[in-house]
Amino acid sequence: MNRRRGFVLIAMSIAMLLLLAVMGLAFDLGRIYIARNEAQVFTDAAAMAAASKLDGTKAGLDRAREAVARLPMRWNLGTQEFRGVIVEFSADGAKWEKEPDNAAPIAMASVTAPNNAVEITFLRAIGGPNSFVVPAHAAATSNPVRLTE
Amino acid sequence: MKRRGHALIELAVSAAVMVSCLAGTFQFGYTFYIYNQLVTAVGNGGRYAAMRTYRRDVEKSRTAIQNMVVYGNSRPENMTPVVPNLRPDQVEVEWVKDKSGAPTAVRVAIRNYPVNAVFKTISLDGRPGVEFPYVGRYAPEEREP
Numbered sequence: 001m002n003r004r005r006g007f008v009l010i011a012m013s014i015a016m017l018l019l020l021a022v023m024g025l026a027f028d029l030g031r032i033y034i035a036r037n038e039a040q041v042f043t044d045a046a047a048m049a050a051a052s053k054l055d056g057t058k059a060g061l062d063r064a065r066e067a068v069a070r071l072p073m074r075w076n077l078g079t080q081e082f083r084g085v086i087v088e089f090s091a092d093g094a095k096w097e098k099e100p101d102n103a104a105p106i107a108m109a110s111v112t113a114p115n116n117a118v119e120i121t122f123l124r125a126i127g128g129p130n131s132f133v134v135p136a137h138a139a140a141t142s143n144p145v146r147l148t149e
Numbered sequence: 150m151k152r153r154g155h156a157l158i159e160l161a162v163s164a165a166v167m168v169s170c171l172a173g174t175f176q177f178g179y180t181f182y183i184y185n186q187l188v189t190a191v192g193n194g195g196r197y198a199a200m201r202t203y204r205r206d207v208e209k210s211r212t213a214i215q216n217m218v219v220y221g222n223s224r225p226e227n228m229t230p231v232v233p234n235l236r237p238d239q240v241e242v243e244w245v246k247d248k249s250g251a252p253t254a255v256r257v258a259i260r261n262y263p264v265n266a267v268f269k270t271i272s273l274d275g276r277p278g279v280e281f282p283y284v285g286r287y288a289p290e291e292r293e294p
Binding site for chain 2: 008012015019022023026027030031033034037038040041044045048049052067071072073077078144145147
């Protein structure tokens with residue numbers, strides 16, 4: 001009698017753990033994949049926006065940064081703004097700089113959204129992390145404006 | 150006899166908890182899956198819209214962009230939408246123009262699409278949406294090459 005009662009408790013706790021894991025997979029992984037996708041679409045658009053402003057002048061670089069900051073796209077199911085977005089420039093696609101000294105040869109722009117931390121809800125209960133960062137990166141050439149990465 | 154009743158109550162309680170958890174899991178999982186598909190579709194449509202040659206009569210462009218989002222192809226042969234029951238008229242395409250009327254950006258978003266997750270229907274309006282800079286050729290008159 002006593003042994004059987006204990007069994008239900010153990011079975012229930014194992015089942016609850018499994019259930020939490022399944023819920024975590026559906027809910028948390030779902031959100032992570034969406035955030036990753038949203039960040040990638042944002043960086044694609046931002047890299048194209050930045051590249052389209054490049055004209056070989058310092059003012060062009062400023063306009064490129066402004067164009068990235070002005071993009072209205074959000075992440076986390078369209079609710080949160082992208083923060084800490086990094087805009088870099090390059091002449092050849094090999095050496096990237098945030099503030100290039102000579103703007104004349106700059107023909108490429110890259111955008112990285114590094115800080116998109118999705119808060120974990122269910123997977124945390126079975127030993128998962130508190131949050132999961134999904135960074136995204138894209139680069140584009142100017143004239144014509146095309147994505148390269 | 151007493152023991153059997155006990156087990157029945159236990160089953161009833163645990164089944165209620167389990168079924169509601171599984172139903173919720175399905176509902177959120179399915180909705181997130183559809184939303185993710187839509188993010189990809191709208192992103193692809195936005196990128197396509199950004200590069201398409203701009204004509205004064207935008208309706209042709211609008212149809213092609215809507216088809217790109219819904220069917221993954223601007224001239225679809227296979228009319229299976231990327232997510233169930235999505236129609237081209239549920240895709241909003243909007244050009245942002247400067248003073249001269251030339252487009253500077255293009256916005257693509259989903260309008261009034263209900264995600265039917267069996268237990269609950271969630272309506273997506275304006276989300277997911279993207280804004281891409283317009284980088285295509287500006288040729289408003291149709292006779293231009």
